[in-house]
Amino acid sequence: MLSIKNLHASIEGTPILRGINLEVKPGEVHAIMGPNGSGKSTLASVLAGREEYEVTEGSVNFLGKDLLDLAPEDRAREGVFLAFQYPVEIPGVSSTNFLRTAVNQVREYRGLEPLDAVKFLSEMKEKMKLVEIDQKLLSRALNEGFSGGEKKRNEIFQMAMLEPKLAILDETDSGLDIDALRVVSNGVNKLKSNENATIVVTHYQRLLDYIVPDYVHVLYKGRIVKSGTKELALELEEKGYDWIKEEVDAAV
Amino acid sequence: MSKDNQILEEFTSKEYEHGWSVDMEVDEAPPGLNEEIIKWISAKKEEPQWLLDWRLKAFKTWSEMTEPEWANVTYPKIDLQALRYYSAPKKSKKPKSLDEIDPELLQIYERLGISLNEQKKLQGIAVDAVLDSVSVGTTFKETLSKLGIIFCSFSEAVKEHPELVKQYLGSVVPMTDNYYAALNSAVFSDGSFCFIPAGVRCPMELSTYFRINAANTGQFERTLIVAEDSSYVSYLEGCTAPQRDENQLHAAVVEIYAAKNAEVKYSTVQNWFPGDKNGKGGIYNFVTKRGICAGDNSKISWTQVETGSAVTWKYPSCILKGDNSVGEFYSVAVTNNYQQADTGTKMIHIGKNTKSRIVSKGISAGKSQNSYRGQVQVMKRATNARNFSQCDSLLMGDRCGAHTFPYIDIQNSSAKVEHEATTSKIGEDQLFYCNQRGISTEDAVALIVNGYAKEVLNQLPMEFAVEAQKLLALTLEGSVG
Numbered sequence: 206m207l208s209i210k211n212l213h214a215s216i217e218g219t220p221i222l223r224g225i226n227l228e229v230k231p232g233e234v235h236a237i238m239g240p241n242g243s244g245k246s247t248l249a250s251v252l253a254g255r256e257e258y259e260v261t262e263g264s265v266n267f268l269g270k271d272l273l274d275l276a277p278e279d280r281a282r283e284g285v286f287l288a289f290q291y292p293v294e295i296p297g298v299s300s301t302n303f304l305r306t307a308v309n310q311v312r313e314y315r316g317l318e319p320l321d322a323v324k325f326l327s328e329m330k331e332k333m334k335l336v337e338i339d340q341k342l343l344s345r346a347l348n349e350g351f352s353g354g355e356k357k358r359n360e361i362f363q364m365a366m367l368e369p370k371l372a373i374l375d376e377t378d379s380g381l382d383i384d385a386l387r388v389v390s391n392g393v394n395k396l397k398s399n400e401n402a403t404i405v406v407t408h409y410q411r412l413l414d415y416i417v418p419d420y421v422h423v424l425y426k427g428r429i430v431k432s433g434t435k436e437l438a439l440e441l442e443e444k445g446y447d448w449i450k451e452e453v454d455a456a457v
Numbered sequence: 458m459s460k461d462n463q464i465l466e467e468f469t470s471k472e473y474e475h476g477w478s479v480d481m482e483v484d485e486a487p488p489g490l491n492e493e494i495i496k497w498i499s500a501k502k503e504e505p506q507w508l509l510d511w512r513l514k515a516f517k518t519w520s521e522m523t524e525p526e527w528a529n530v531t532y533p534k535i536d537l538q539a540l541r542y543y544s545a546p547k548k549s550k551k552p553k554s555l556d557e558i559d560p561e562l563l564q565i566y567e568r569l570g571i572s573l574n575e576q577k578k579l580q581g582i583a584v585d586a587v588l589d590s591v592s593v594g595t596t597f598k599e600t601l602s603k604l605g606i607i608f609c610s611f612s613e614a615v616k617e618h619p620e621l622v623k624q625y626l627g628s629v630v631p632m633t634d635n636y637y638a639a640l641n642s643a644v645f646s647d648g649s650f651c652f653i654p655a656g657v658r659c660p661m662e663l664s665t666y667f668r669i670n671a672a673n674t675g676q677f678e679r680t681l682i683v684a685e686d687s688s689y690v691s692y693l694e695g696c697t698a699p700q701r702d703e704n705q706l707h708a709a710v711v712e713i714y715a716a717k718n719a720e721v722k723y724s725t726v727q728n729w730f731p732g733d734k735n736g737k738g739g740i741y742n743f744v745t746k747r748g749i750c751a752g753d754n755s756k757i758s759w760t761q762v763e764t765g766s767a768v769t770w771k772y773p774s775c776i777l778k779g780d781n782s783v784g785e786f787y788s789v790a791v792t793n794n795y796q797q798a799d800t801g802t803k804m805i806h807i808g809k810n811t812k813s814r815i816v817s818k819g820i821s822a823g824k825s826q827n828s829y830r831g832q833v834q835v836m837k838r839a840t841n842a843r844n845f846s847q848c849d850s851l852l853m854g855d856r857c858g859a860h861t862f863p864y865i866d867i868q869n870s871s872a873k874v875e876h877e878a879t880t881s882k883i884g885e886d887q888l889f890y891c892n893q894r895g896i897s898t899e900d901a902v903a904l905i906v907n908g909y910a911k912e913v914l915n916q917l918p919m920e921f922a923v924e925a926q927k928l929l930a931l932t933l934e935g936s937v938g
Contacts, residue, residue, distance in 0.1 A: 253893050256885070277892035286893075293890045297908025306904060307894035314895070346908065363894065 206231050212263035214251045221247040223427035232399040237406045239424035240446040245406045249375040253287040254280050282314035284370030288360040295347040303347045332365040336392035354385035361392040373404045378412040390415030410442035486543035498543045515632040515642030522636045528799040529828040532768050542644045607652040614650030629712035629749045637708040638745040641677045648679035653688040663692045678709040684719035691722040708743045717752030729765035736795030739767025746773035750782030758785040760916040762925040764932045774803035777811035784813040787913040792825030801831035806842035815846040818910050821857035828860040835872040842872045850880040903930035
C-alpha cells in the first residue's frame with residue numbers, strides 16, 4: 206500500500222530525513238519510535254505534504270500513485286489521514302461544518318454524491334460513539350477552547366468520518382491522561398480493518414499497550430536504524446534509546 | 458514564487474462577475490453641475506418648489522465646501538463638472554405591475570440573479586429596485602399599505618407624502634453635514650422612502666437593489682426611513698454594478714429616524730465594481746449613513762458586508778438621543794487588489810443609559826488598504842453610557858494593509874467604554890490542516906473567512922447571510938498569505 210524508498214527531506218536546507226525505507230501493507234500497524242529530534246514528526250508531515258519540508262531524494266508510492274506528486278488535499282482524498290500532534294483552532298467554524306465540507310470534498314474526488322444534512326448527521330451520530338465524543342463539542346468552533354484530550358478525540362473522530370486507507374497518528378498520546386488514551390486507542394482499534402493501515406508515531410511505549418503494532422521501527426538521525434516486533438518497543442521502554450544511539454554512532 | 462503567492466495571483470486576476478452593461482436609451486442631463494442643472498433635475502422629476510429651494514440651498518452650501526482629505530484613501534480627484542447628474546431609462550412611466558417593466562431591465566436583474574418575479578413569489582420580500590435613477594418596480598405595496606406602511610421610491614414619496622418628506626428630510630443628516638452629503642442633497646436622483654406607523658411591526662424584510670448602469674452617471678441615492686413609536690422594521694440594501702473603465706461616483710445619503718420604543722435594523726451587502734486587478738475603474742463610494750434614536754428605548758442596528766468599490770468612505774452612525782436607546786454596528790469590510798476602504802461608525806451618546814456595540818471585521822488581501830475609523834462620544838448628560846467595541850483585522854498576503862483609528866471622547870465620568878482589537882493572518886497551519894482533511898485551499902480560505910466574520914454575518918437576515926457568505930467566498934477565493 207505504502208512504499209517509501211530512500212526518502213530524504215530537509216527544512217530550510219537542514220537535512221532531517223536521510224534515507225527512509227518503509228513498506229506498509231493493508232491491515233498492518235507500524236509504530237515509528239525514536240528519541241526527540243530523530244525525524245518522526247517530519248516523516249509524518251512529509252507524507253501528508255506539508256510545504257515547509259523539501260523532499261531532496263527518494264520516492265513514496267501510495268496505492269500505485271506517486272504520493273509526492275500530489276497536493277496535500279489530494280493525498281487526503283486518496284486516503285491519507287494525519288492525526289495532528291497539535292490540532293489547529295479555526296475560530297467561528299463548527300467542527301460539524303468543517304467536517305461536512307471535508308467529507309463532501311473527499312466524496313466528490315471519489316465520484317460520490319455529497320451527503321445531505323440528514324445522512325451526514327446520522328453518519329456522525331454513529332461515529333461519535335466510537336470515540337465517545339459529545340455532540341456539543343462538535344457544534345463548537347473547531348478545536349477552539351478544547352482541552353488536549355478533546356482535541357485528540359476530535360482528531361480520531363474526524364478519522365472515523367473520513368475513513369482513510371492510511372492513518373498516520375503523530376504523537377497522538379502526548380498530553381493524554383490514561384482514560385483519554387484508552388478512549389482514543391479504542392477508537393483507533395475499532396477503525397482497523399484488513400483494508401487499511403496505521404502508522405503510529407510515538408515517543409513512548411505506553412500507547413502501544415493499547416494499539417498493538419505488528420512492526421516497530423526505531424528512527425534515529427533521520428534513518429530507520431532498527432526494526433522489530435512489539436518486543437522491541439518493550440525493550441526500548443526498559444532500556445531507553447541510549448543503547449541504540451551508541452550502536453549507531455559506533456558504526457559510523 | 459511560493460504556492461501561496463501563486464494562488465494570490467490567480468485570485469487577484471479574477472474578473473468581476475457582474476461586469477457587463479446593457480445598452481439602453483437614456484434620458485439624461487448634460488454633463489456639469491450648476492443651478493440650471495439642479496432646476497432641470499427638479500423639473501424633470503416634477504418636484505414642488507420647496508424641494509427645489511432645498512436643493513438650491515444645498516448646492517450653495519456645497520459650493521462653499523471643500524472635499525475632505527482626512528480619510529486614509531488616495532484617488533485621483535473627481536471632475537464633478539464632467540459628470541451627468543441625471544440619467545433615467547426612457548420608458549419610465551410608472552409601471553403598474555412587473556409586466557409593464559421593460560423586459561430588458563428585467564433581464565438585467567435576472568442575469569444578476571435578482572429576479573423580481575421570483576422574489577415576489579418565493580421570498581416574501583417587497584423589492585424596490587433602483588436602476589440608475591428611477592425606481593422600476595415596487596412590489597408588495599398593497600400588503601404593506603394595509604398596515605399603513607409606506608414603502609416607495611423617494612420621488613413618489615415627494616408626490617404622495619410631501620408633508621412626511623418635508624418633516625424628516627435632512628433632519629438626521631443636515632445638508633451642511635459634509636461635502637458629499639451636501640452634494641447629494643443638491644442633486645439626489647431617487648431612492649427609497651419607508652414609513653412605519655406607530656405600533657406596527659413590518660411583517661417582511663424590505664429590500665432595495667441598487668445598480669448603476671449608465672457610464673459617467675453620478676448616482677446619488679437618498680433613503681429615508683421613519684419608524685414611529687413602538688414600530689419595527691428590517692431593511693435590506695444590496696448593490697452590484699457593471700464593469701466600467703471610468704470611475705463612477707456614488708454618494709448616497711441614508712437617514713433613519715427611530716421614535717420612542719422603535720427599532721430599525723438596516724442591513725447592507727455592497728458589491729459595487731471594485732476596479733480591475735490593476736486598480737483601473739471601480740466605483741467611488743462616498744456614503745453618509747446616520748440614524749437617530751430620537752425616542753426613549755429605541756434601537757438602531759447597522760449591519761454591513763462591504764466587498765466592492767474602488768474607494769469606500771462610509772461611517773453608518775447612531776445618535777443615541779433617547780434615554781436607554783441602543784445603537785449597534787456590525788461590519789465586514791473586504792478589500793482586495795487596489796481597493797481602499799475607510800469605514801467604521803460613530804456612536805454619539807446623548808441620553809441616559811444609552812448603549813452601543815461595535816463589531817468590525819476587516820479583511821485585506823492583494824495590495825489593498827483597509828481602515829477602521831470609529832468614534833465613540835459620550836456627552837455630558839449621558840449618565841451610565843456603555844460602549845463595547847471590537848475591531849479585528851485579517852490579513853492575506855504581505856502587500857496589504859490594515860489600520861485602526863479609534864476616537865474616544867468622554868465627557869461623563871460614569872461612562873464605561875471598552876475597546877478590543879486584534880490583527881491576524883490566515884495561518885499556514887490552518888490551511889494545511891484543512892488541506893489534510895481533503896479541503897481545497899480556496900474552500901479553506903472561504904471557511905476560515907466565514908468563520909472569522911460569523912459574528913457579523915449572523916446579524917443578517919437569513920437570505921442575505923447566505924448571499925453574503927457566497928460573496929465573501931467568491932471575493933477571497935484562494936487568497937492566502
